[in-house]
Amino acid sequence: MTSPRRELRRRQLLEAARDVFAEKGYVAATVDDVVARCGVARGTFYLYFDDKLDVFGALVSDFFARVAGSIRSIELGADAAPPREQLRANLARVVTLAMDEPGMVKIAFGTAFGVDPALDERLARFYAALSTFMDETLQTGQRLGLVRGGDRRLMLSIAIGGLQQLLRDAVDGHVPSDEHALVDAVMDFLQSGLLAH
């Protein structure tokens, strides 16, 4: 039974940690930085988390879960929206989430891998689950002639990587970050690739 008080403090610490990690990266960030930003004493931190890796893992896992949660499976009923619109809506949700949480994009897509073997494993499992789900969707798409032929895992890897990089670049300001433009760019790429015909 976590009291509302506890829950609030926990959230404050998570937000402070997110900002510190986004700013200094995992290595340079210290627990002292986090508690300082939170205006709280060192010991308090350890009432809520085991250590630096624990908060980091909580942040990243939570964000990945939110990303995964923003993806709805594509309905094929006669009264459902066209699959392409459902795909676009999924993309739009992910992009919106990312633009709402620029710090988490930096952390989860930029810093999270290679920090700790155990965390890597957890993230790999997330990724595998998401990948399997999308693979099935793609398979259906191929059966219905909506998705071109080819090795689905390779296609997925490229598509997911492309989206990730686009979001990273948008957050870093390397690229304009208008949500609609980003979604369009991805849709166009999925639709036509890069080369003319």
Add this chain to the structure above:
Amino acid sequence: MTSPRRELRRRQLLEAARDVFAEKGYVAATVDDVVARCGVARGTFYLYFDDKLDVFGALVSDFFARVAGSIRSIELGADAAPPREQLRANLARVVTLAMDEPGMVKIAFGTAFGVDPALDERLARFYAALSTFMDETLQTGQRLGLVRGGDRRLMLSIAIGGLQQLLRDAVDGHVPSDEHALVDAVMDFLQSGLLAH
């Protein structure tokens, strides 16, 4: 005037460091790990590098330079190979390099960002230079009708990210790592995207 002796030792240390970083990630890796793998005393390390970040930076910068160096600009002369073949050859070189250096793929594409602000800056400059070069190539391609219209920065971001993720996944074994298949997959994606027409 670096003696061949010195140069050799330096290379040994770099290789040891690469293996350690690939295995344990940046955070968990220690200078002791590196010298142990190299069969050399602690002090020796500091005759060649300032500290852990210095070797890391040397490894990553060198790898990025090799990647950039494996990309040739696309010639348009009447006696040159078709642009698409030149593009494929560039891709093939990058893929070959990546498969020859799986450890460096993990490090450079997985761990390198967010480790240190100064290093991030250096990498960002690399990325920007490469991106600008490719942007010009793409612009020419658009003028010649070989590349479809659209915001080049966005297209590039997606394409580069897609390739990176594919290489990461290939190295991690999430995806078959046959070089030819990987090159084909990317070419198909650039050619046709993901969706059927």
Add this chain to the structure above:
DNA sequence: CCCAACGCTGACGTCAGTGTCAGTTGGTAG
């Protein structure tokens, strides 16, 4: 009003990893 439970504090001891440097080794030239 009381006090028990809860949340919080921050100084403190610990320790893993760091970087140094006085001393050793081994190859080479005179």
Add this chain to the structure above:
DNA sequence: CTACCAACTGACACTGACGTCAGCGTTGGG
């Protein structure tokens, strides 16, 4: 044989981030 020097060694002193815990306020139910 000796003198030299570049390369190497590894014990040592040091650092700073870590996690703890005994004690201090605060809050709210009785």
